[in-house]
Amino acid sequence: MAEAKQDGGAEKKTAKILIVIIILLLLIIVGGAVFFMLNGNNSVVPEEEIEDRQQSESSDGANKEFYYYDVEQPLRVNFPKGSSASLIEIKVAFLSDHDSEDALKKHEPMIVNNLLMTISAMGADQLHTKEGKNELRRRMLEETEEVMRKMTGKNEVQEVFFTAFVMQ
Secondary structure, eight states, rough: OOHHHHHHHHHHHHHHHHHHHHHEEEHHHHHHHHHHHHHTTOOOOOOOHHHHHHTSSSGOOOOEEEEEEOOOEEEEEEEOTTOOOSSEEEEEEEEEETTTTHHHHHHEEEEHHHHHHHHHHHTGGGGGHHHHHHHEEEEHHHHHHHHHHHHHOOEEEEEEEEEEEEEE
């Protein structure tokens, strides 16, 4: 009878230890996932470089103040069958001066069109790598600069940032 109680107590202790281990493993996994999500898609352009650009491109020596303009609608592109992904969804934000916000808003349809074409031209296979994503950002910036120069005669867009990037 005493042995039966001890076996039951040992089983309860083992079950409690197992539950604690499982909880700790889940916490480690969730913590690691959060860490990689927060640090995995860092900006490619160092903060010092952005500050240098802001200072060097400011007119008559005065520092311009820069803002982020978020394109509300996500950029969605379907890739052809046989590609490594069938769909990509990207949300972007532009770093520009405050005066360019109205121009970005006004010419957003043309900008979005050109960005969608740029994403399609890159292809899904290339966008799986960090280099491919950086190349896409570079091309998107060029397209946006081209639209801004064509439509407004000037370009105040400094950088393009991905605020969401999903491939399925």
